[in-house]
Amino acid sequence: MKQDLYGGALSCEIPVGFADVSEFRQVPDNQEVFADAATDRCIIVELLELESTVVGPATSEFYFHEIAESNNCMRHDCTILQTFLATEQDLPGLATTAHVTIGKQCVAKFKEASKNTMQLYVCCIRLPTVTTDLVVSVTVPLQLHPSSSSSRDGPTATNADEGLLFLKGILRTLEVHNWGLFQ
Structure with missing residues (x-):
């Protein structure tokens, strides 16, 4: 389903079943967050200041680790499986490339003791003319701890690559309609 982002300045396709999180809780102005409550899957589109200290494939890896840190995920609880060029x-x-x-x-939800194993797909689209990193992340649960509050949310991903399909669909349909957003 086509979804306007940032007041219509951007748009992309968001899979059916994902709700706009801003409808029921505060979301930072630089983020658009969508969640599927039935499966604990999540899509986040973020506009961030271009991180000039990293280049190439390291850009998406940098944001992968930033997300891990914000999730209170220790380095030994996160593993990079693959990095590639889009x-x-x-x-x-x-009309650009991305990594x-x-x-x-392995992260705990709501600071619970039990950790869930999540697969993350993090894409960094560099927009140097507007000094912005457009970061799209898709989170798909792989294994939910039985005592996690998420274990009641439904089944985990039967196909670990469904997140990649979601990400590719978002990237394929992502458009900027108003570059003034970045000023």
């Missing part, structure tokens, strides 16, 4: 064909609406990192993180 080409201009993958991002036809932006994607796929990895796993």
Whole structure:
């Protein structure tokens, strides 16, 4: 389903079943957050100041680790599985390239003691002319701890790559309609 982002300045396709989290809780102005309550899957689109200290594939890896840190995930609880280049064909609406990192993180929800294993797909799209990193992340639960509050949310991913399919769909349909957003 086509979804306007940032007041219509951007748009992309968000899979059916994902709700706009801002409808029921505060979301930072630089983020658009969508969640599927039935499966604990999450999509976040973030506009961040371009991180000039990292380049190339390290950009998506940098944000993978930033997300881990914000989730209170220790380095030994996160693993990068793969990093690759998304080409201009993958991002036809932006005519640029991006780097994607796929990895796993063991994180506790709501600071619970039990940790869930989540697969993360993190894409960093560099927009140097507006000094912005557009970061898209997709989180898919792989294994929910039985005592986690998420274990009641439904089944975990039957296909670990469903998050990659979601990410590719978002990237394929991502468009900027108003570059004034970045000023």
